[in-house]
Amino acid sequence: MIEFSHVSASYDGELAVLRDVSFRIEDGSFVAFVGTNGAGKSTTMRLINGLLKPTEGQVLIDGTPTTELKTSELAQRVGFLFQNPDRQICNNTVREEMMFGFKALGKESPEAEVRADEIMAAFGLNPDDDPFLLNRGTRQLLALASIIVLQPPVVVLDEPTTGLDFRECTKVMEIIRRLHERGTTVVMVCHDMEVVADYAESIIVMSAGRVLAQGPTYELLRDRVLTQEASLVAPQMVALSLALGSQHPQLANTAVGQANTLSEMERALGLEIAEGGEPR
């Protein structure tokens, strides 16, 4: 479990970037942090992985304050994907990059090699490629793969889809979805509200260094006062549903006025689609 208790943080010791932030992320959840640039999301991620220590309050990972954990201990509990994969990749071949975490932790073994091989195959990565000659999307996949291979119970992803095209984005997010389904706690910062709505079970809304709300994704994205206060742009189907519900009050409590996803909206508008139909 990740717990922030009255956390304040600053980069220069003066300007508080986070102020009195408290929240709890249960094991096995899939949480997205949303809010404008400068709201404090990335700072919160840095506090979780111990790159930054709080100036006030405590960040607890499984009950232990990050200030009492060594970087190597923290790294085994929390895998971190940087916003820019180039800040992470530091080896000359894909295989070396995949094994780097094991090497750093002194845990190289034949089993580790096998696991790396499996993940490289699953991600479609060529072990002999030079990471710096891969395109941005593939570098992002490699950075993610080199974290997943260590099997941390928690992964923290700072904008995992930035700079990726639609296909790459879907590929990365489906891998993250499967990881979560197998029990990994996923904590993600993401600006793409369609991605947030498609994948995150709950969101934590931040604004100006504070937490405004924490709760189920669609419930909060349908809260117009909240989305306005946090300058969030609701996903298109939520925006459509809310607009129809407010312009035609008789629709507010119908399937149209309550639809959150493409398939829910299509069904509400009379389209017959398969149960559990996914948006294309």
Place this chain on the structure above:
Amino acid sequence: MIEISNFSFTYRESADPVVRDINLTIPDGAFVGITGAAGSGKSTLTYAMNGIIPHCYPGDFYGSVNVCGLDTVECDLTEISRRVGSVCQDIDSQMVSSIVEDEMLYGLENFGVAHEEIEARVAEALDAMGIADLRDRTIDSLSGGQKQKVALAAIVALRPEVLVLDEPTAELDPASSVAVYELLRRYAREHGTTVVIVEQKIALLCDYADLLVVIDDGRIRFADRPENVLEHADELLAIGVNCPRSTTLCHDLKAAGLYEGAVCKNVNDAVAMAEQVLALASSEEGGAR
């Protein structure tokens, strides 16, 4: 005007051309969006417009690229950059100063803008991007989104005739992305500036672009008004370009025979479409279910 004729380019280290047989005319003052899957040649096309190709990247250049009356092969990069302002994809590679104000001054001073004019230009550009409060901050202390706004402000301050922007909102939140597009559109209209933007956020492009160019494997697949391009949802998906959800909803309703009107490119269009669909449903089936 930007006029690209029979343009193909092969980087020196590549065997095959990255873009090929490109023919594209962009009138003055147009707001143009370029999209396509990763590696499709979008950035290469922008390098041709701002002169980075052929002046910085050597390779085989076929055809011609003419920007603001300049043949980009014939004239030098300084001449092009006085007319064409660029913001590159990797924002850190663009920053040359350690303080925001110095970053703003760099281009203005190097282009020899009159000293008495500089302060007004800096203040106007920072205000326009909503980052006047960042003026004295160090670049290092800024978030990715804030850096993107600084880079845009520094270029806008130079008042170029053409703005070539490679994913200028990649790190911006949705509200800031819309704000940047609003600013760019207003700025472009006031100054008659031509704007060319490479962007993955197709929903944004569809709302702002007069012309949407879709590139696939180095070739232009579509170059038309966004609503006309969105008619081809299946083809777009096949080349790795996703449509806005409102457009997908529209196509699905059309396929089911529930809607026959114009294609939707945003939520407002979808509201009108749903109203039409529900009115039909209400006469036939007694209202929305």
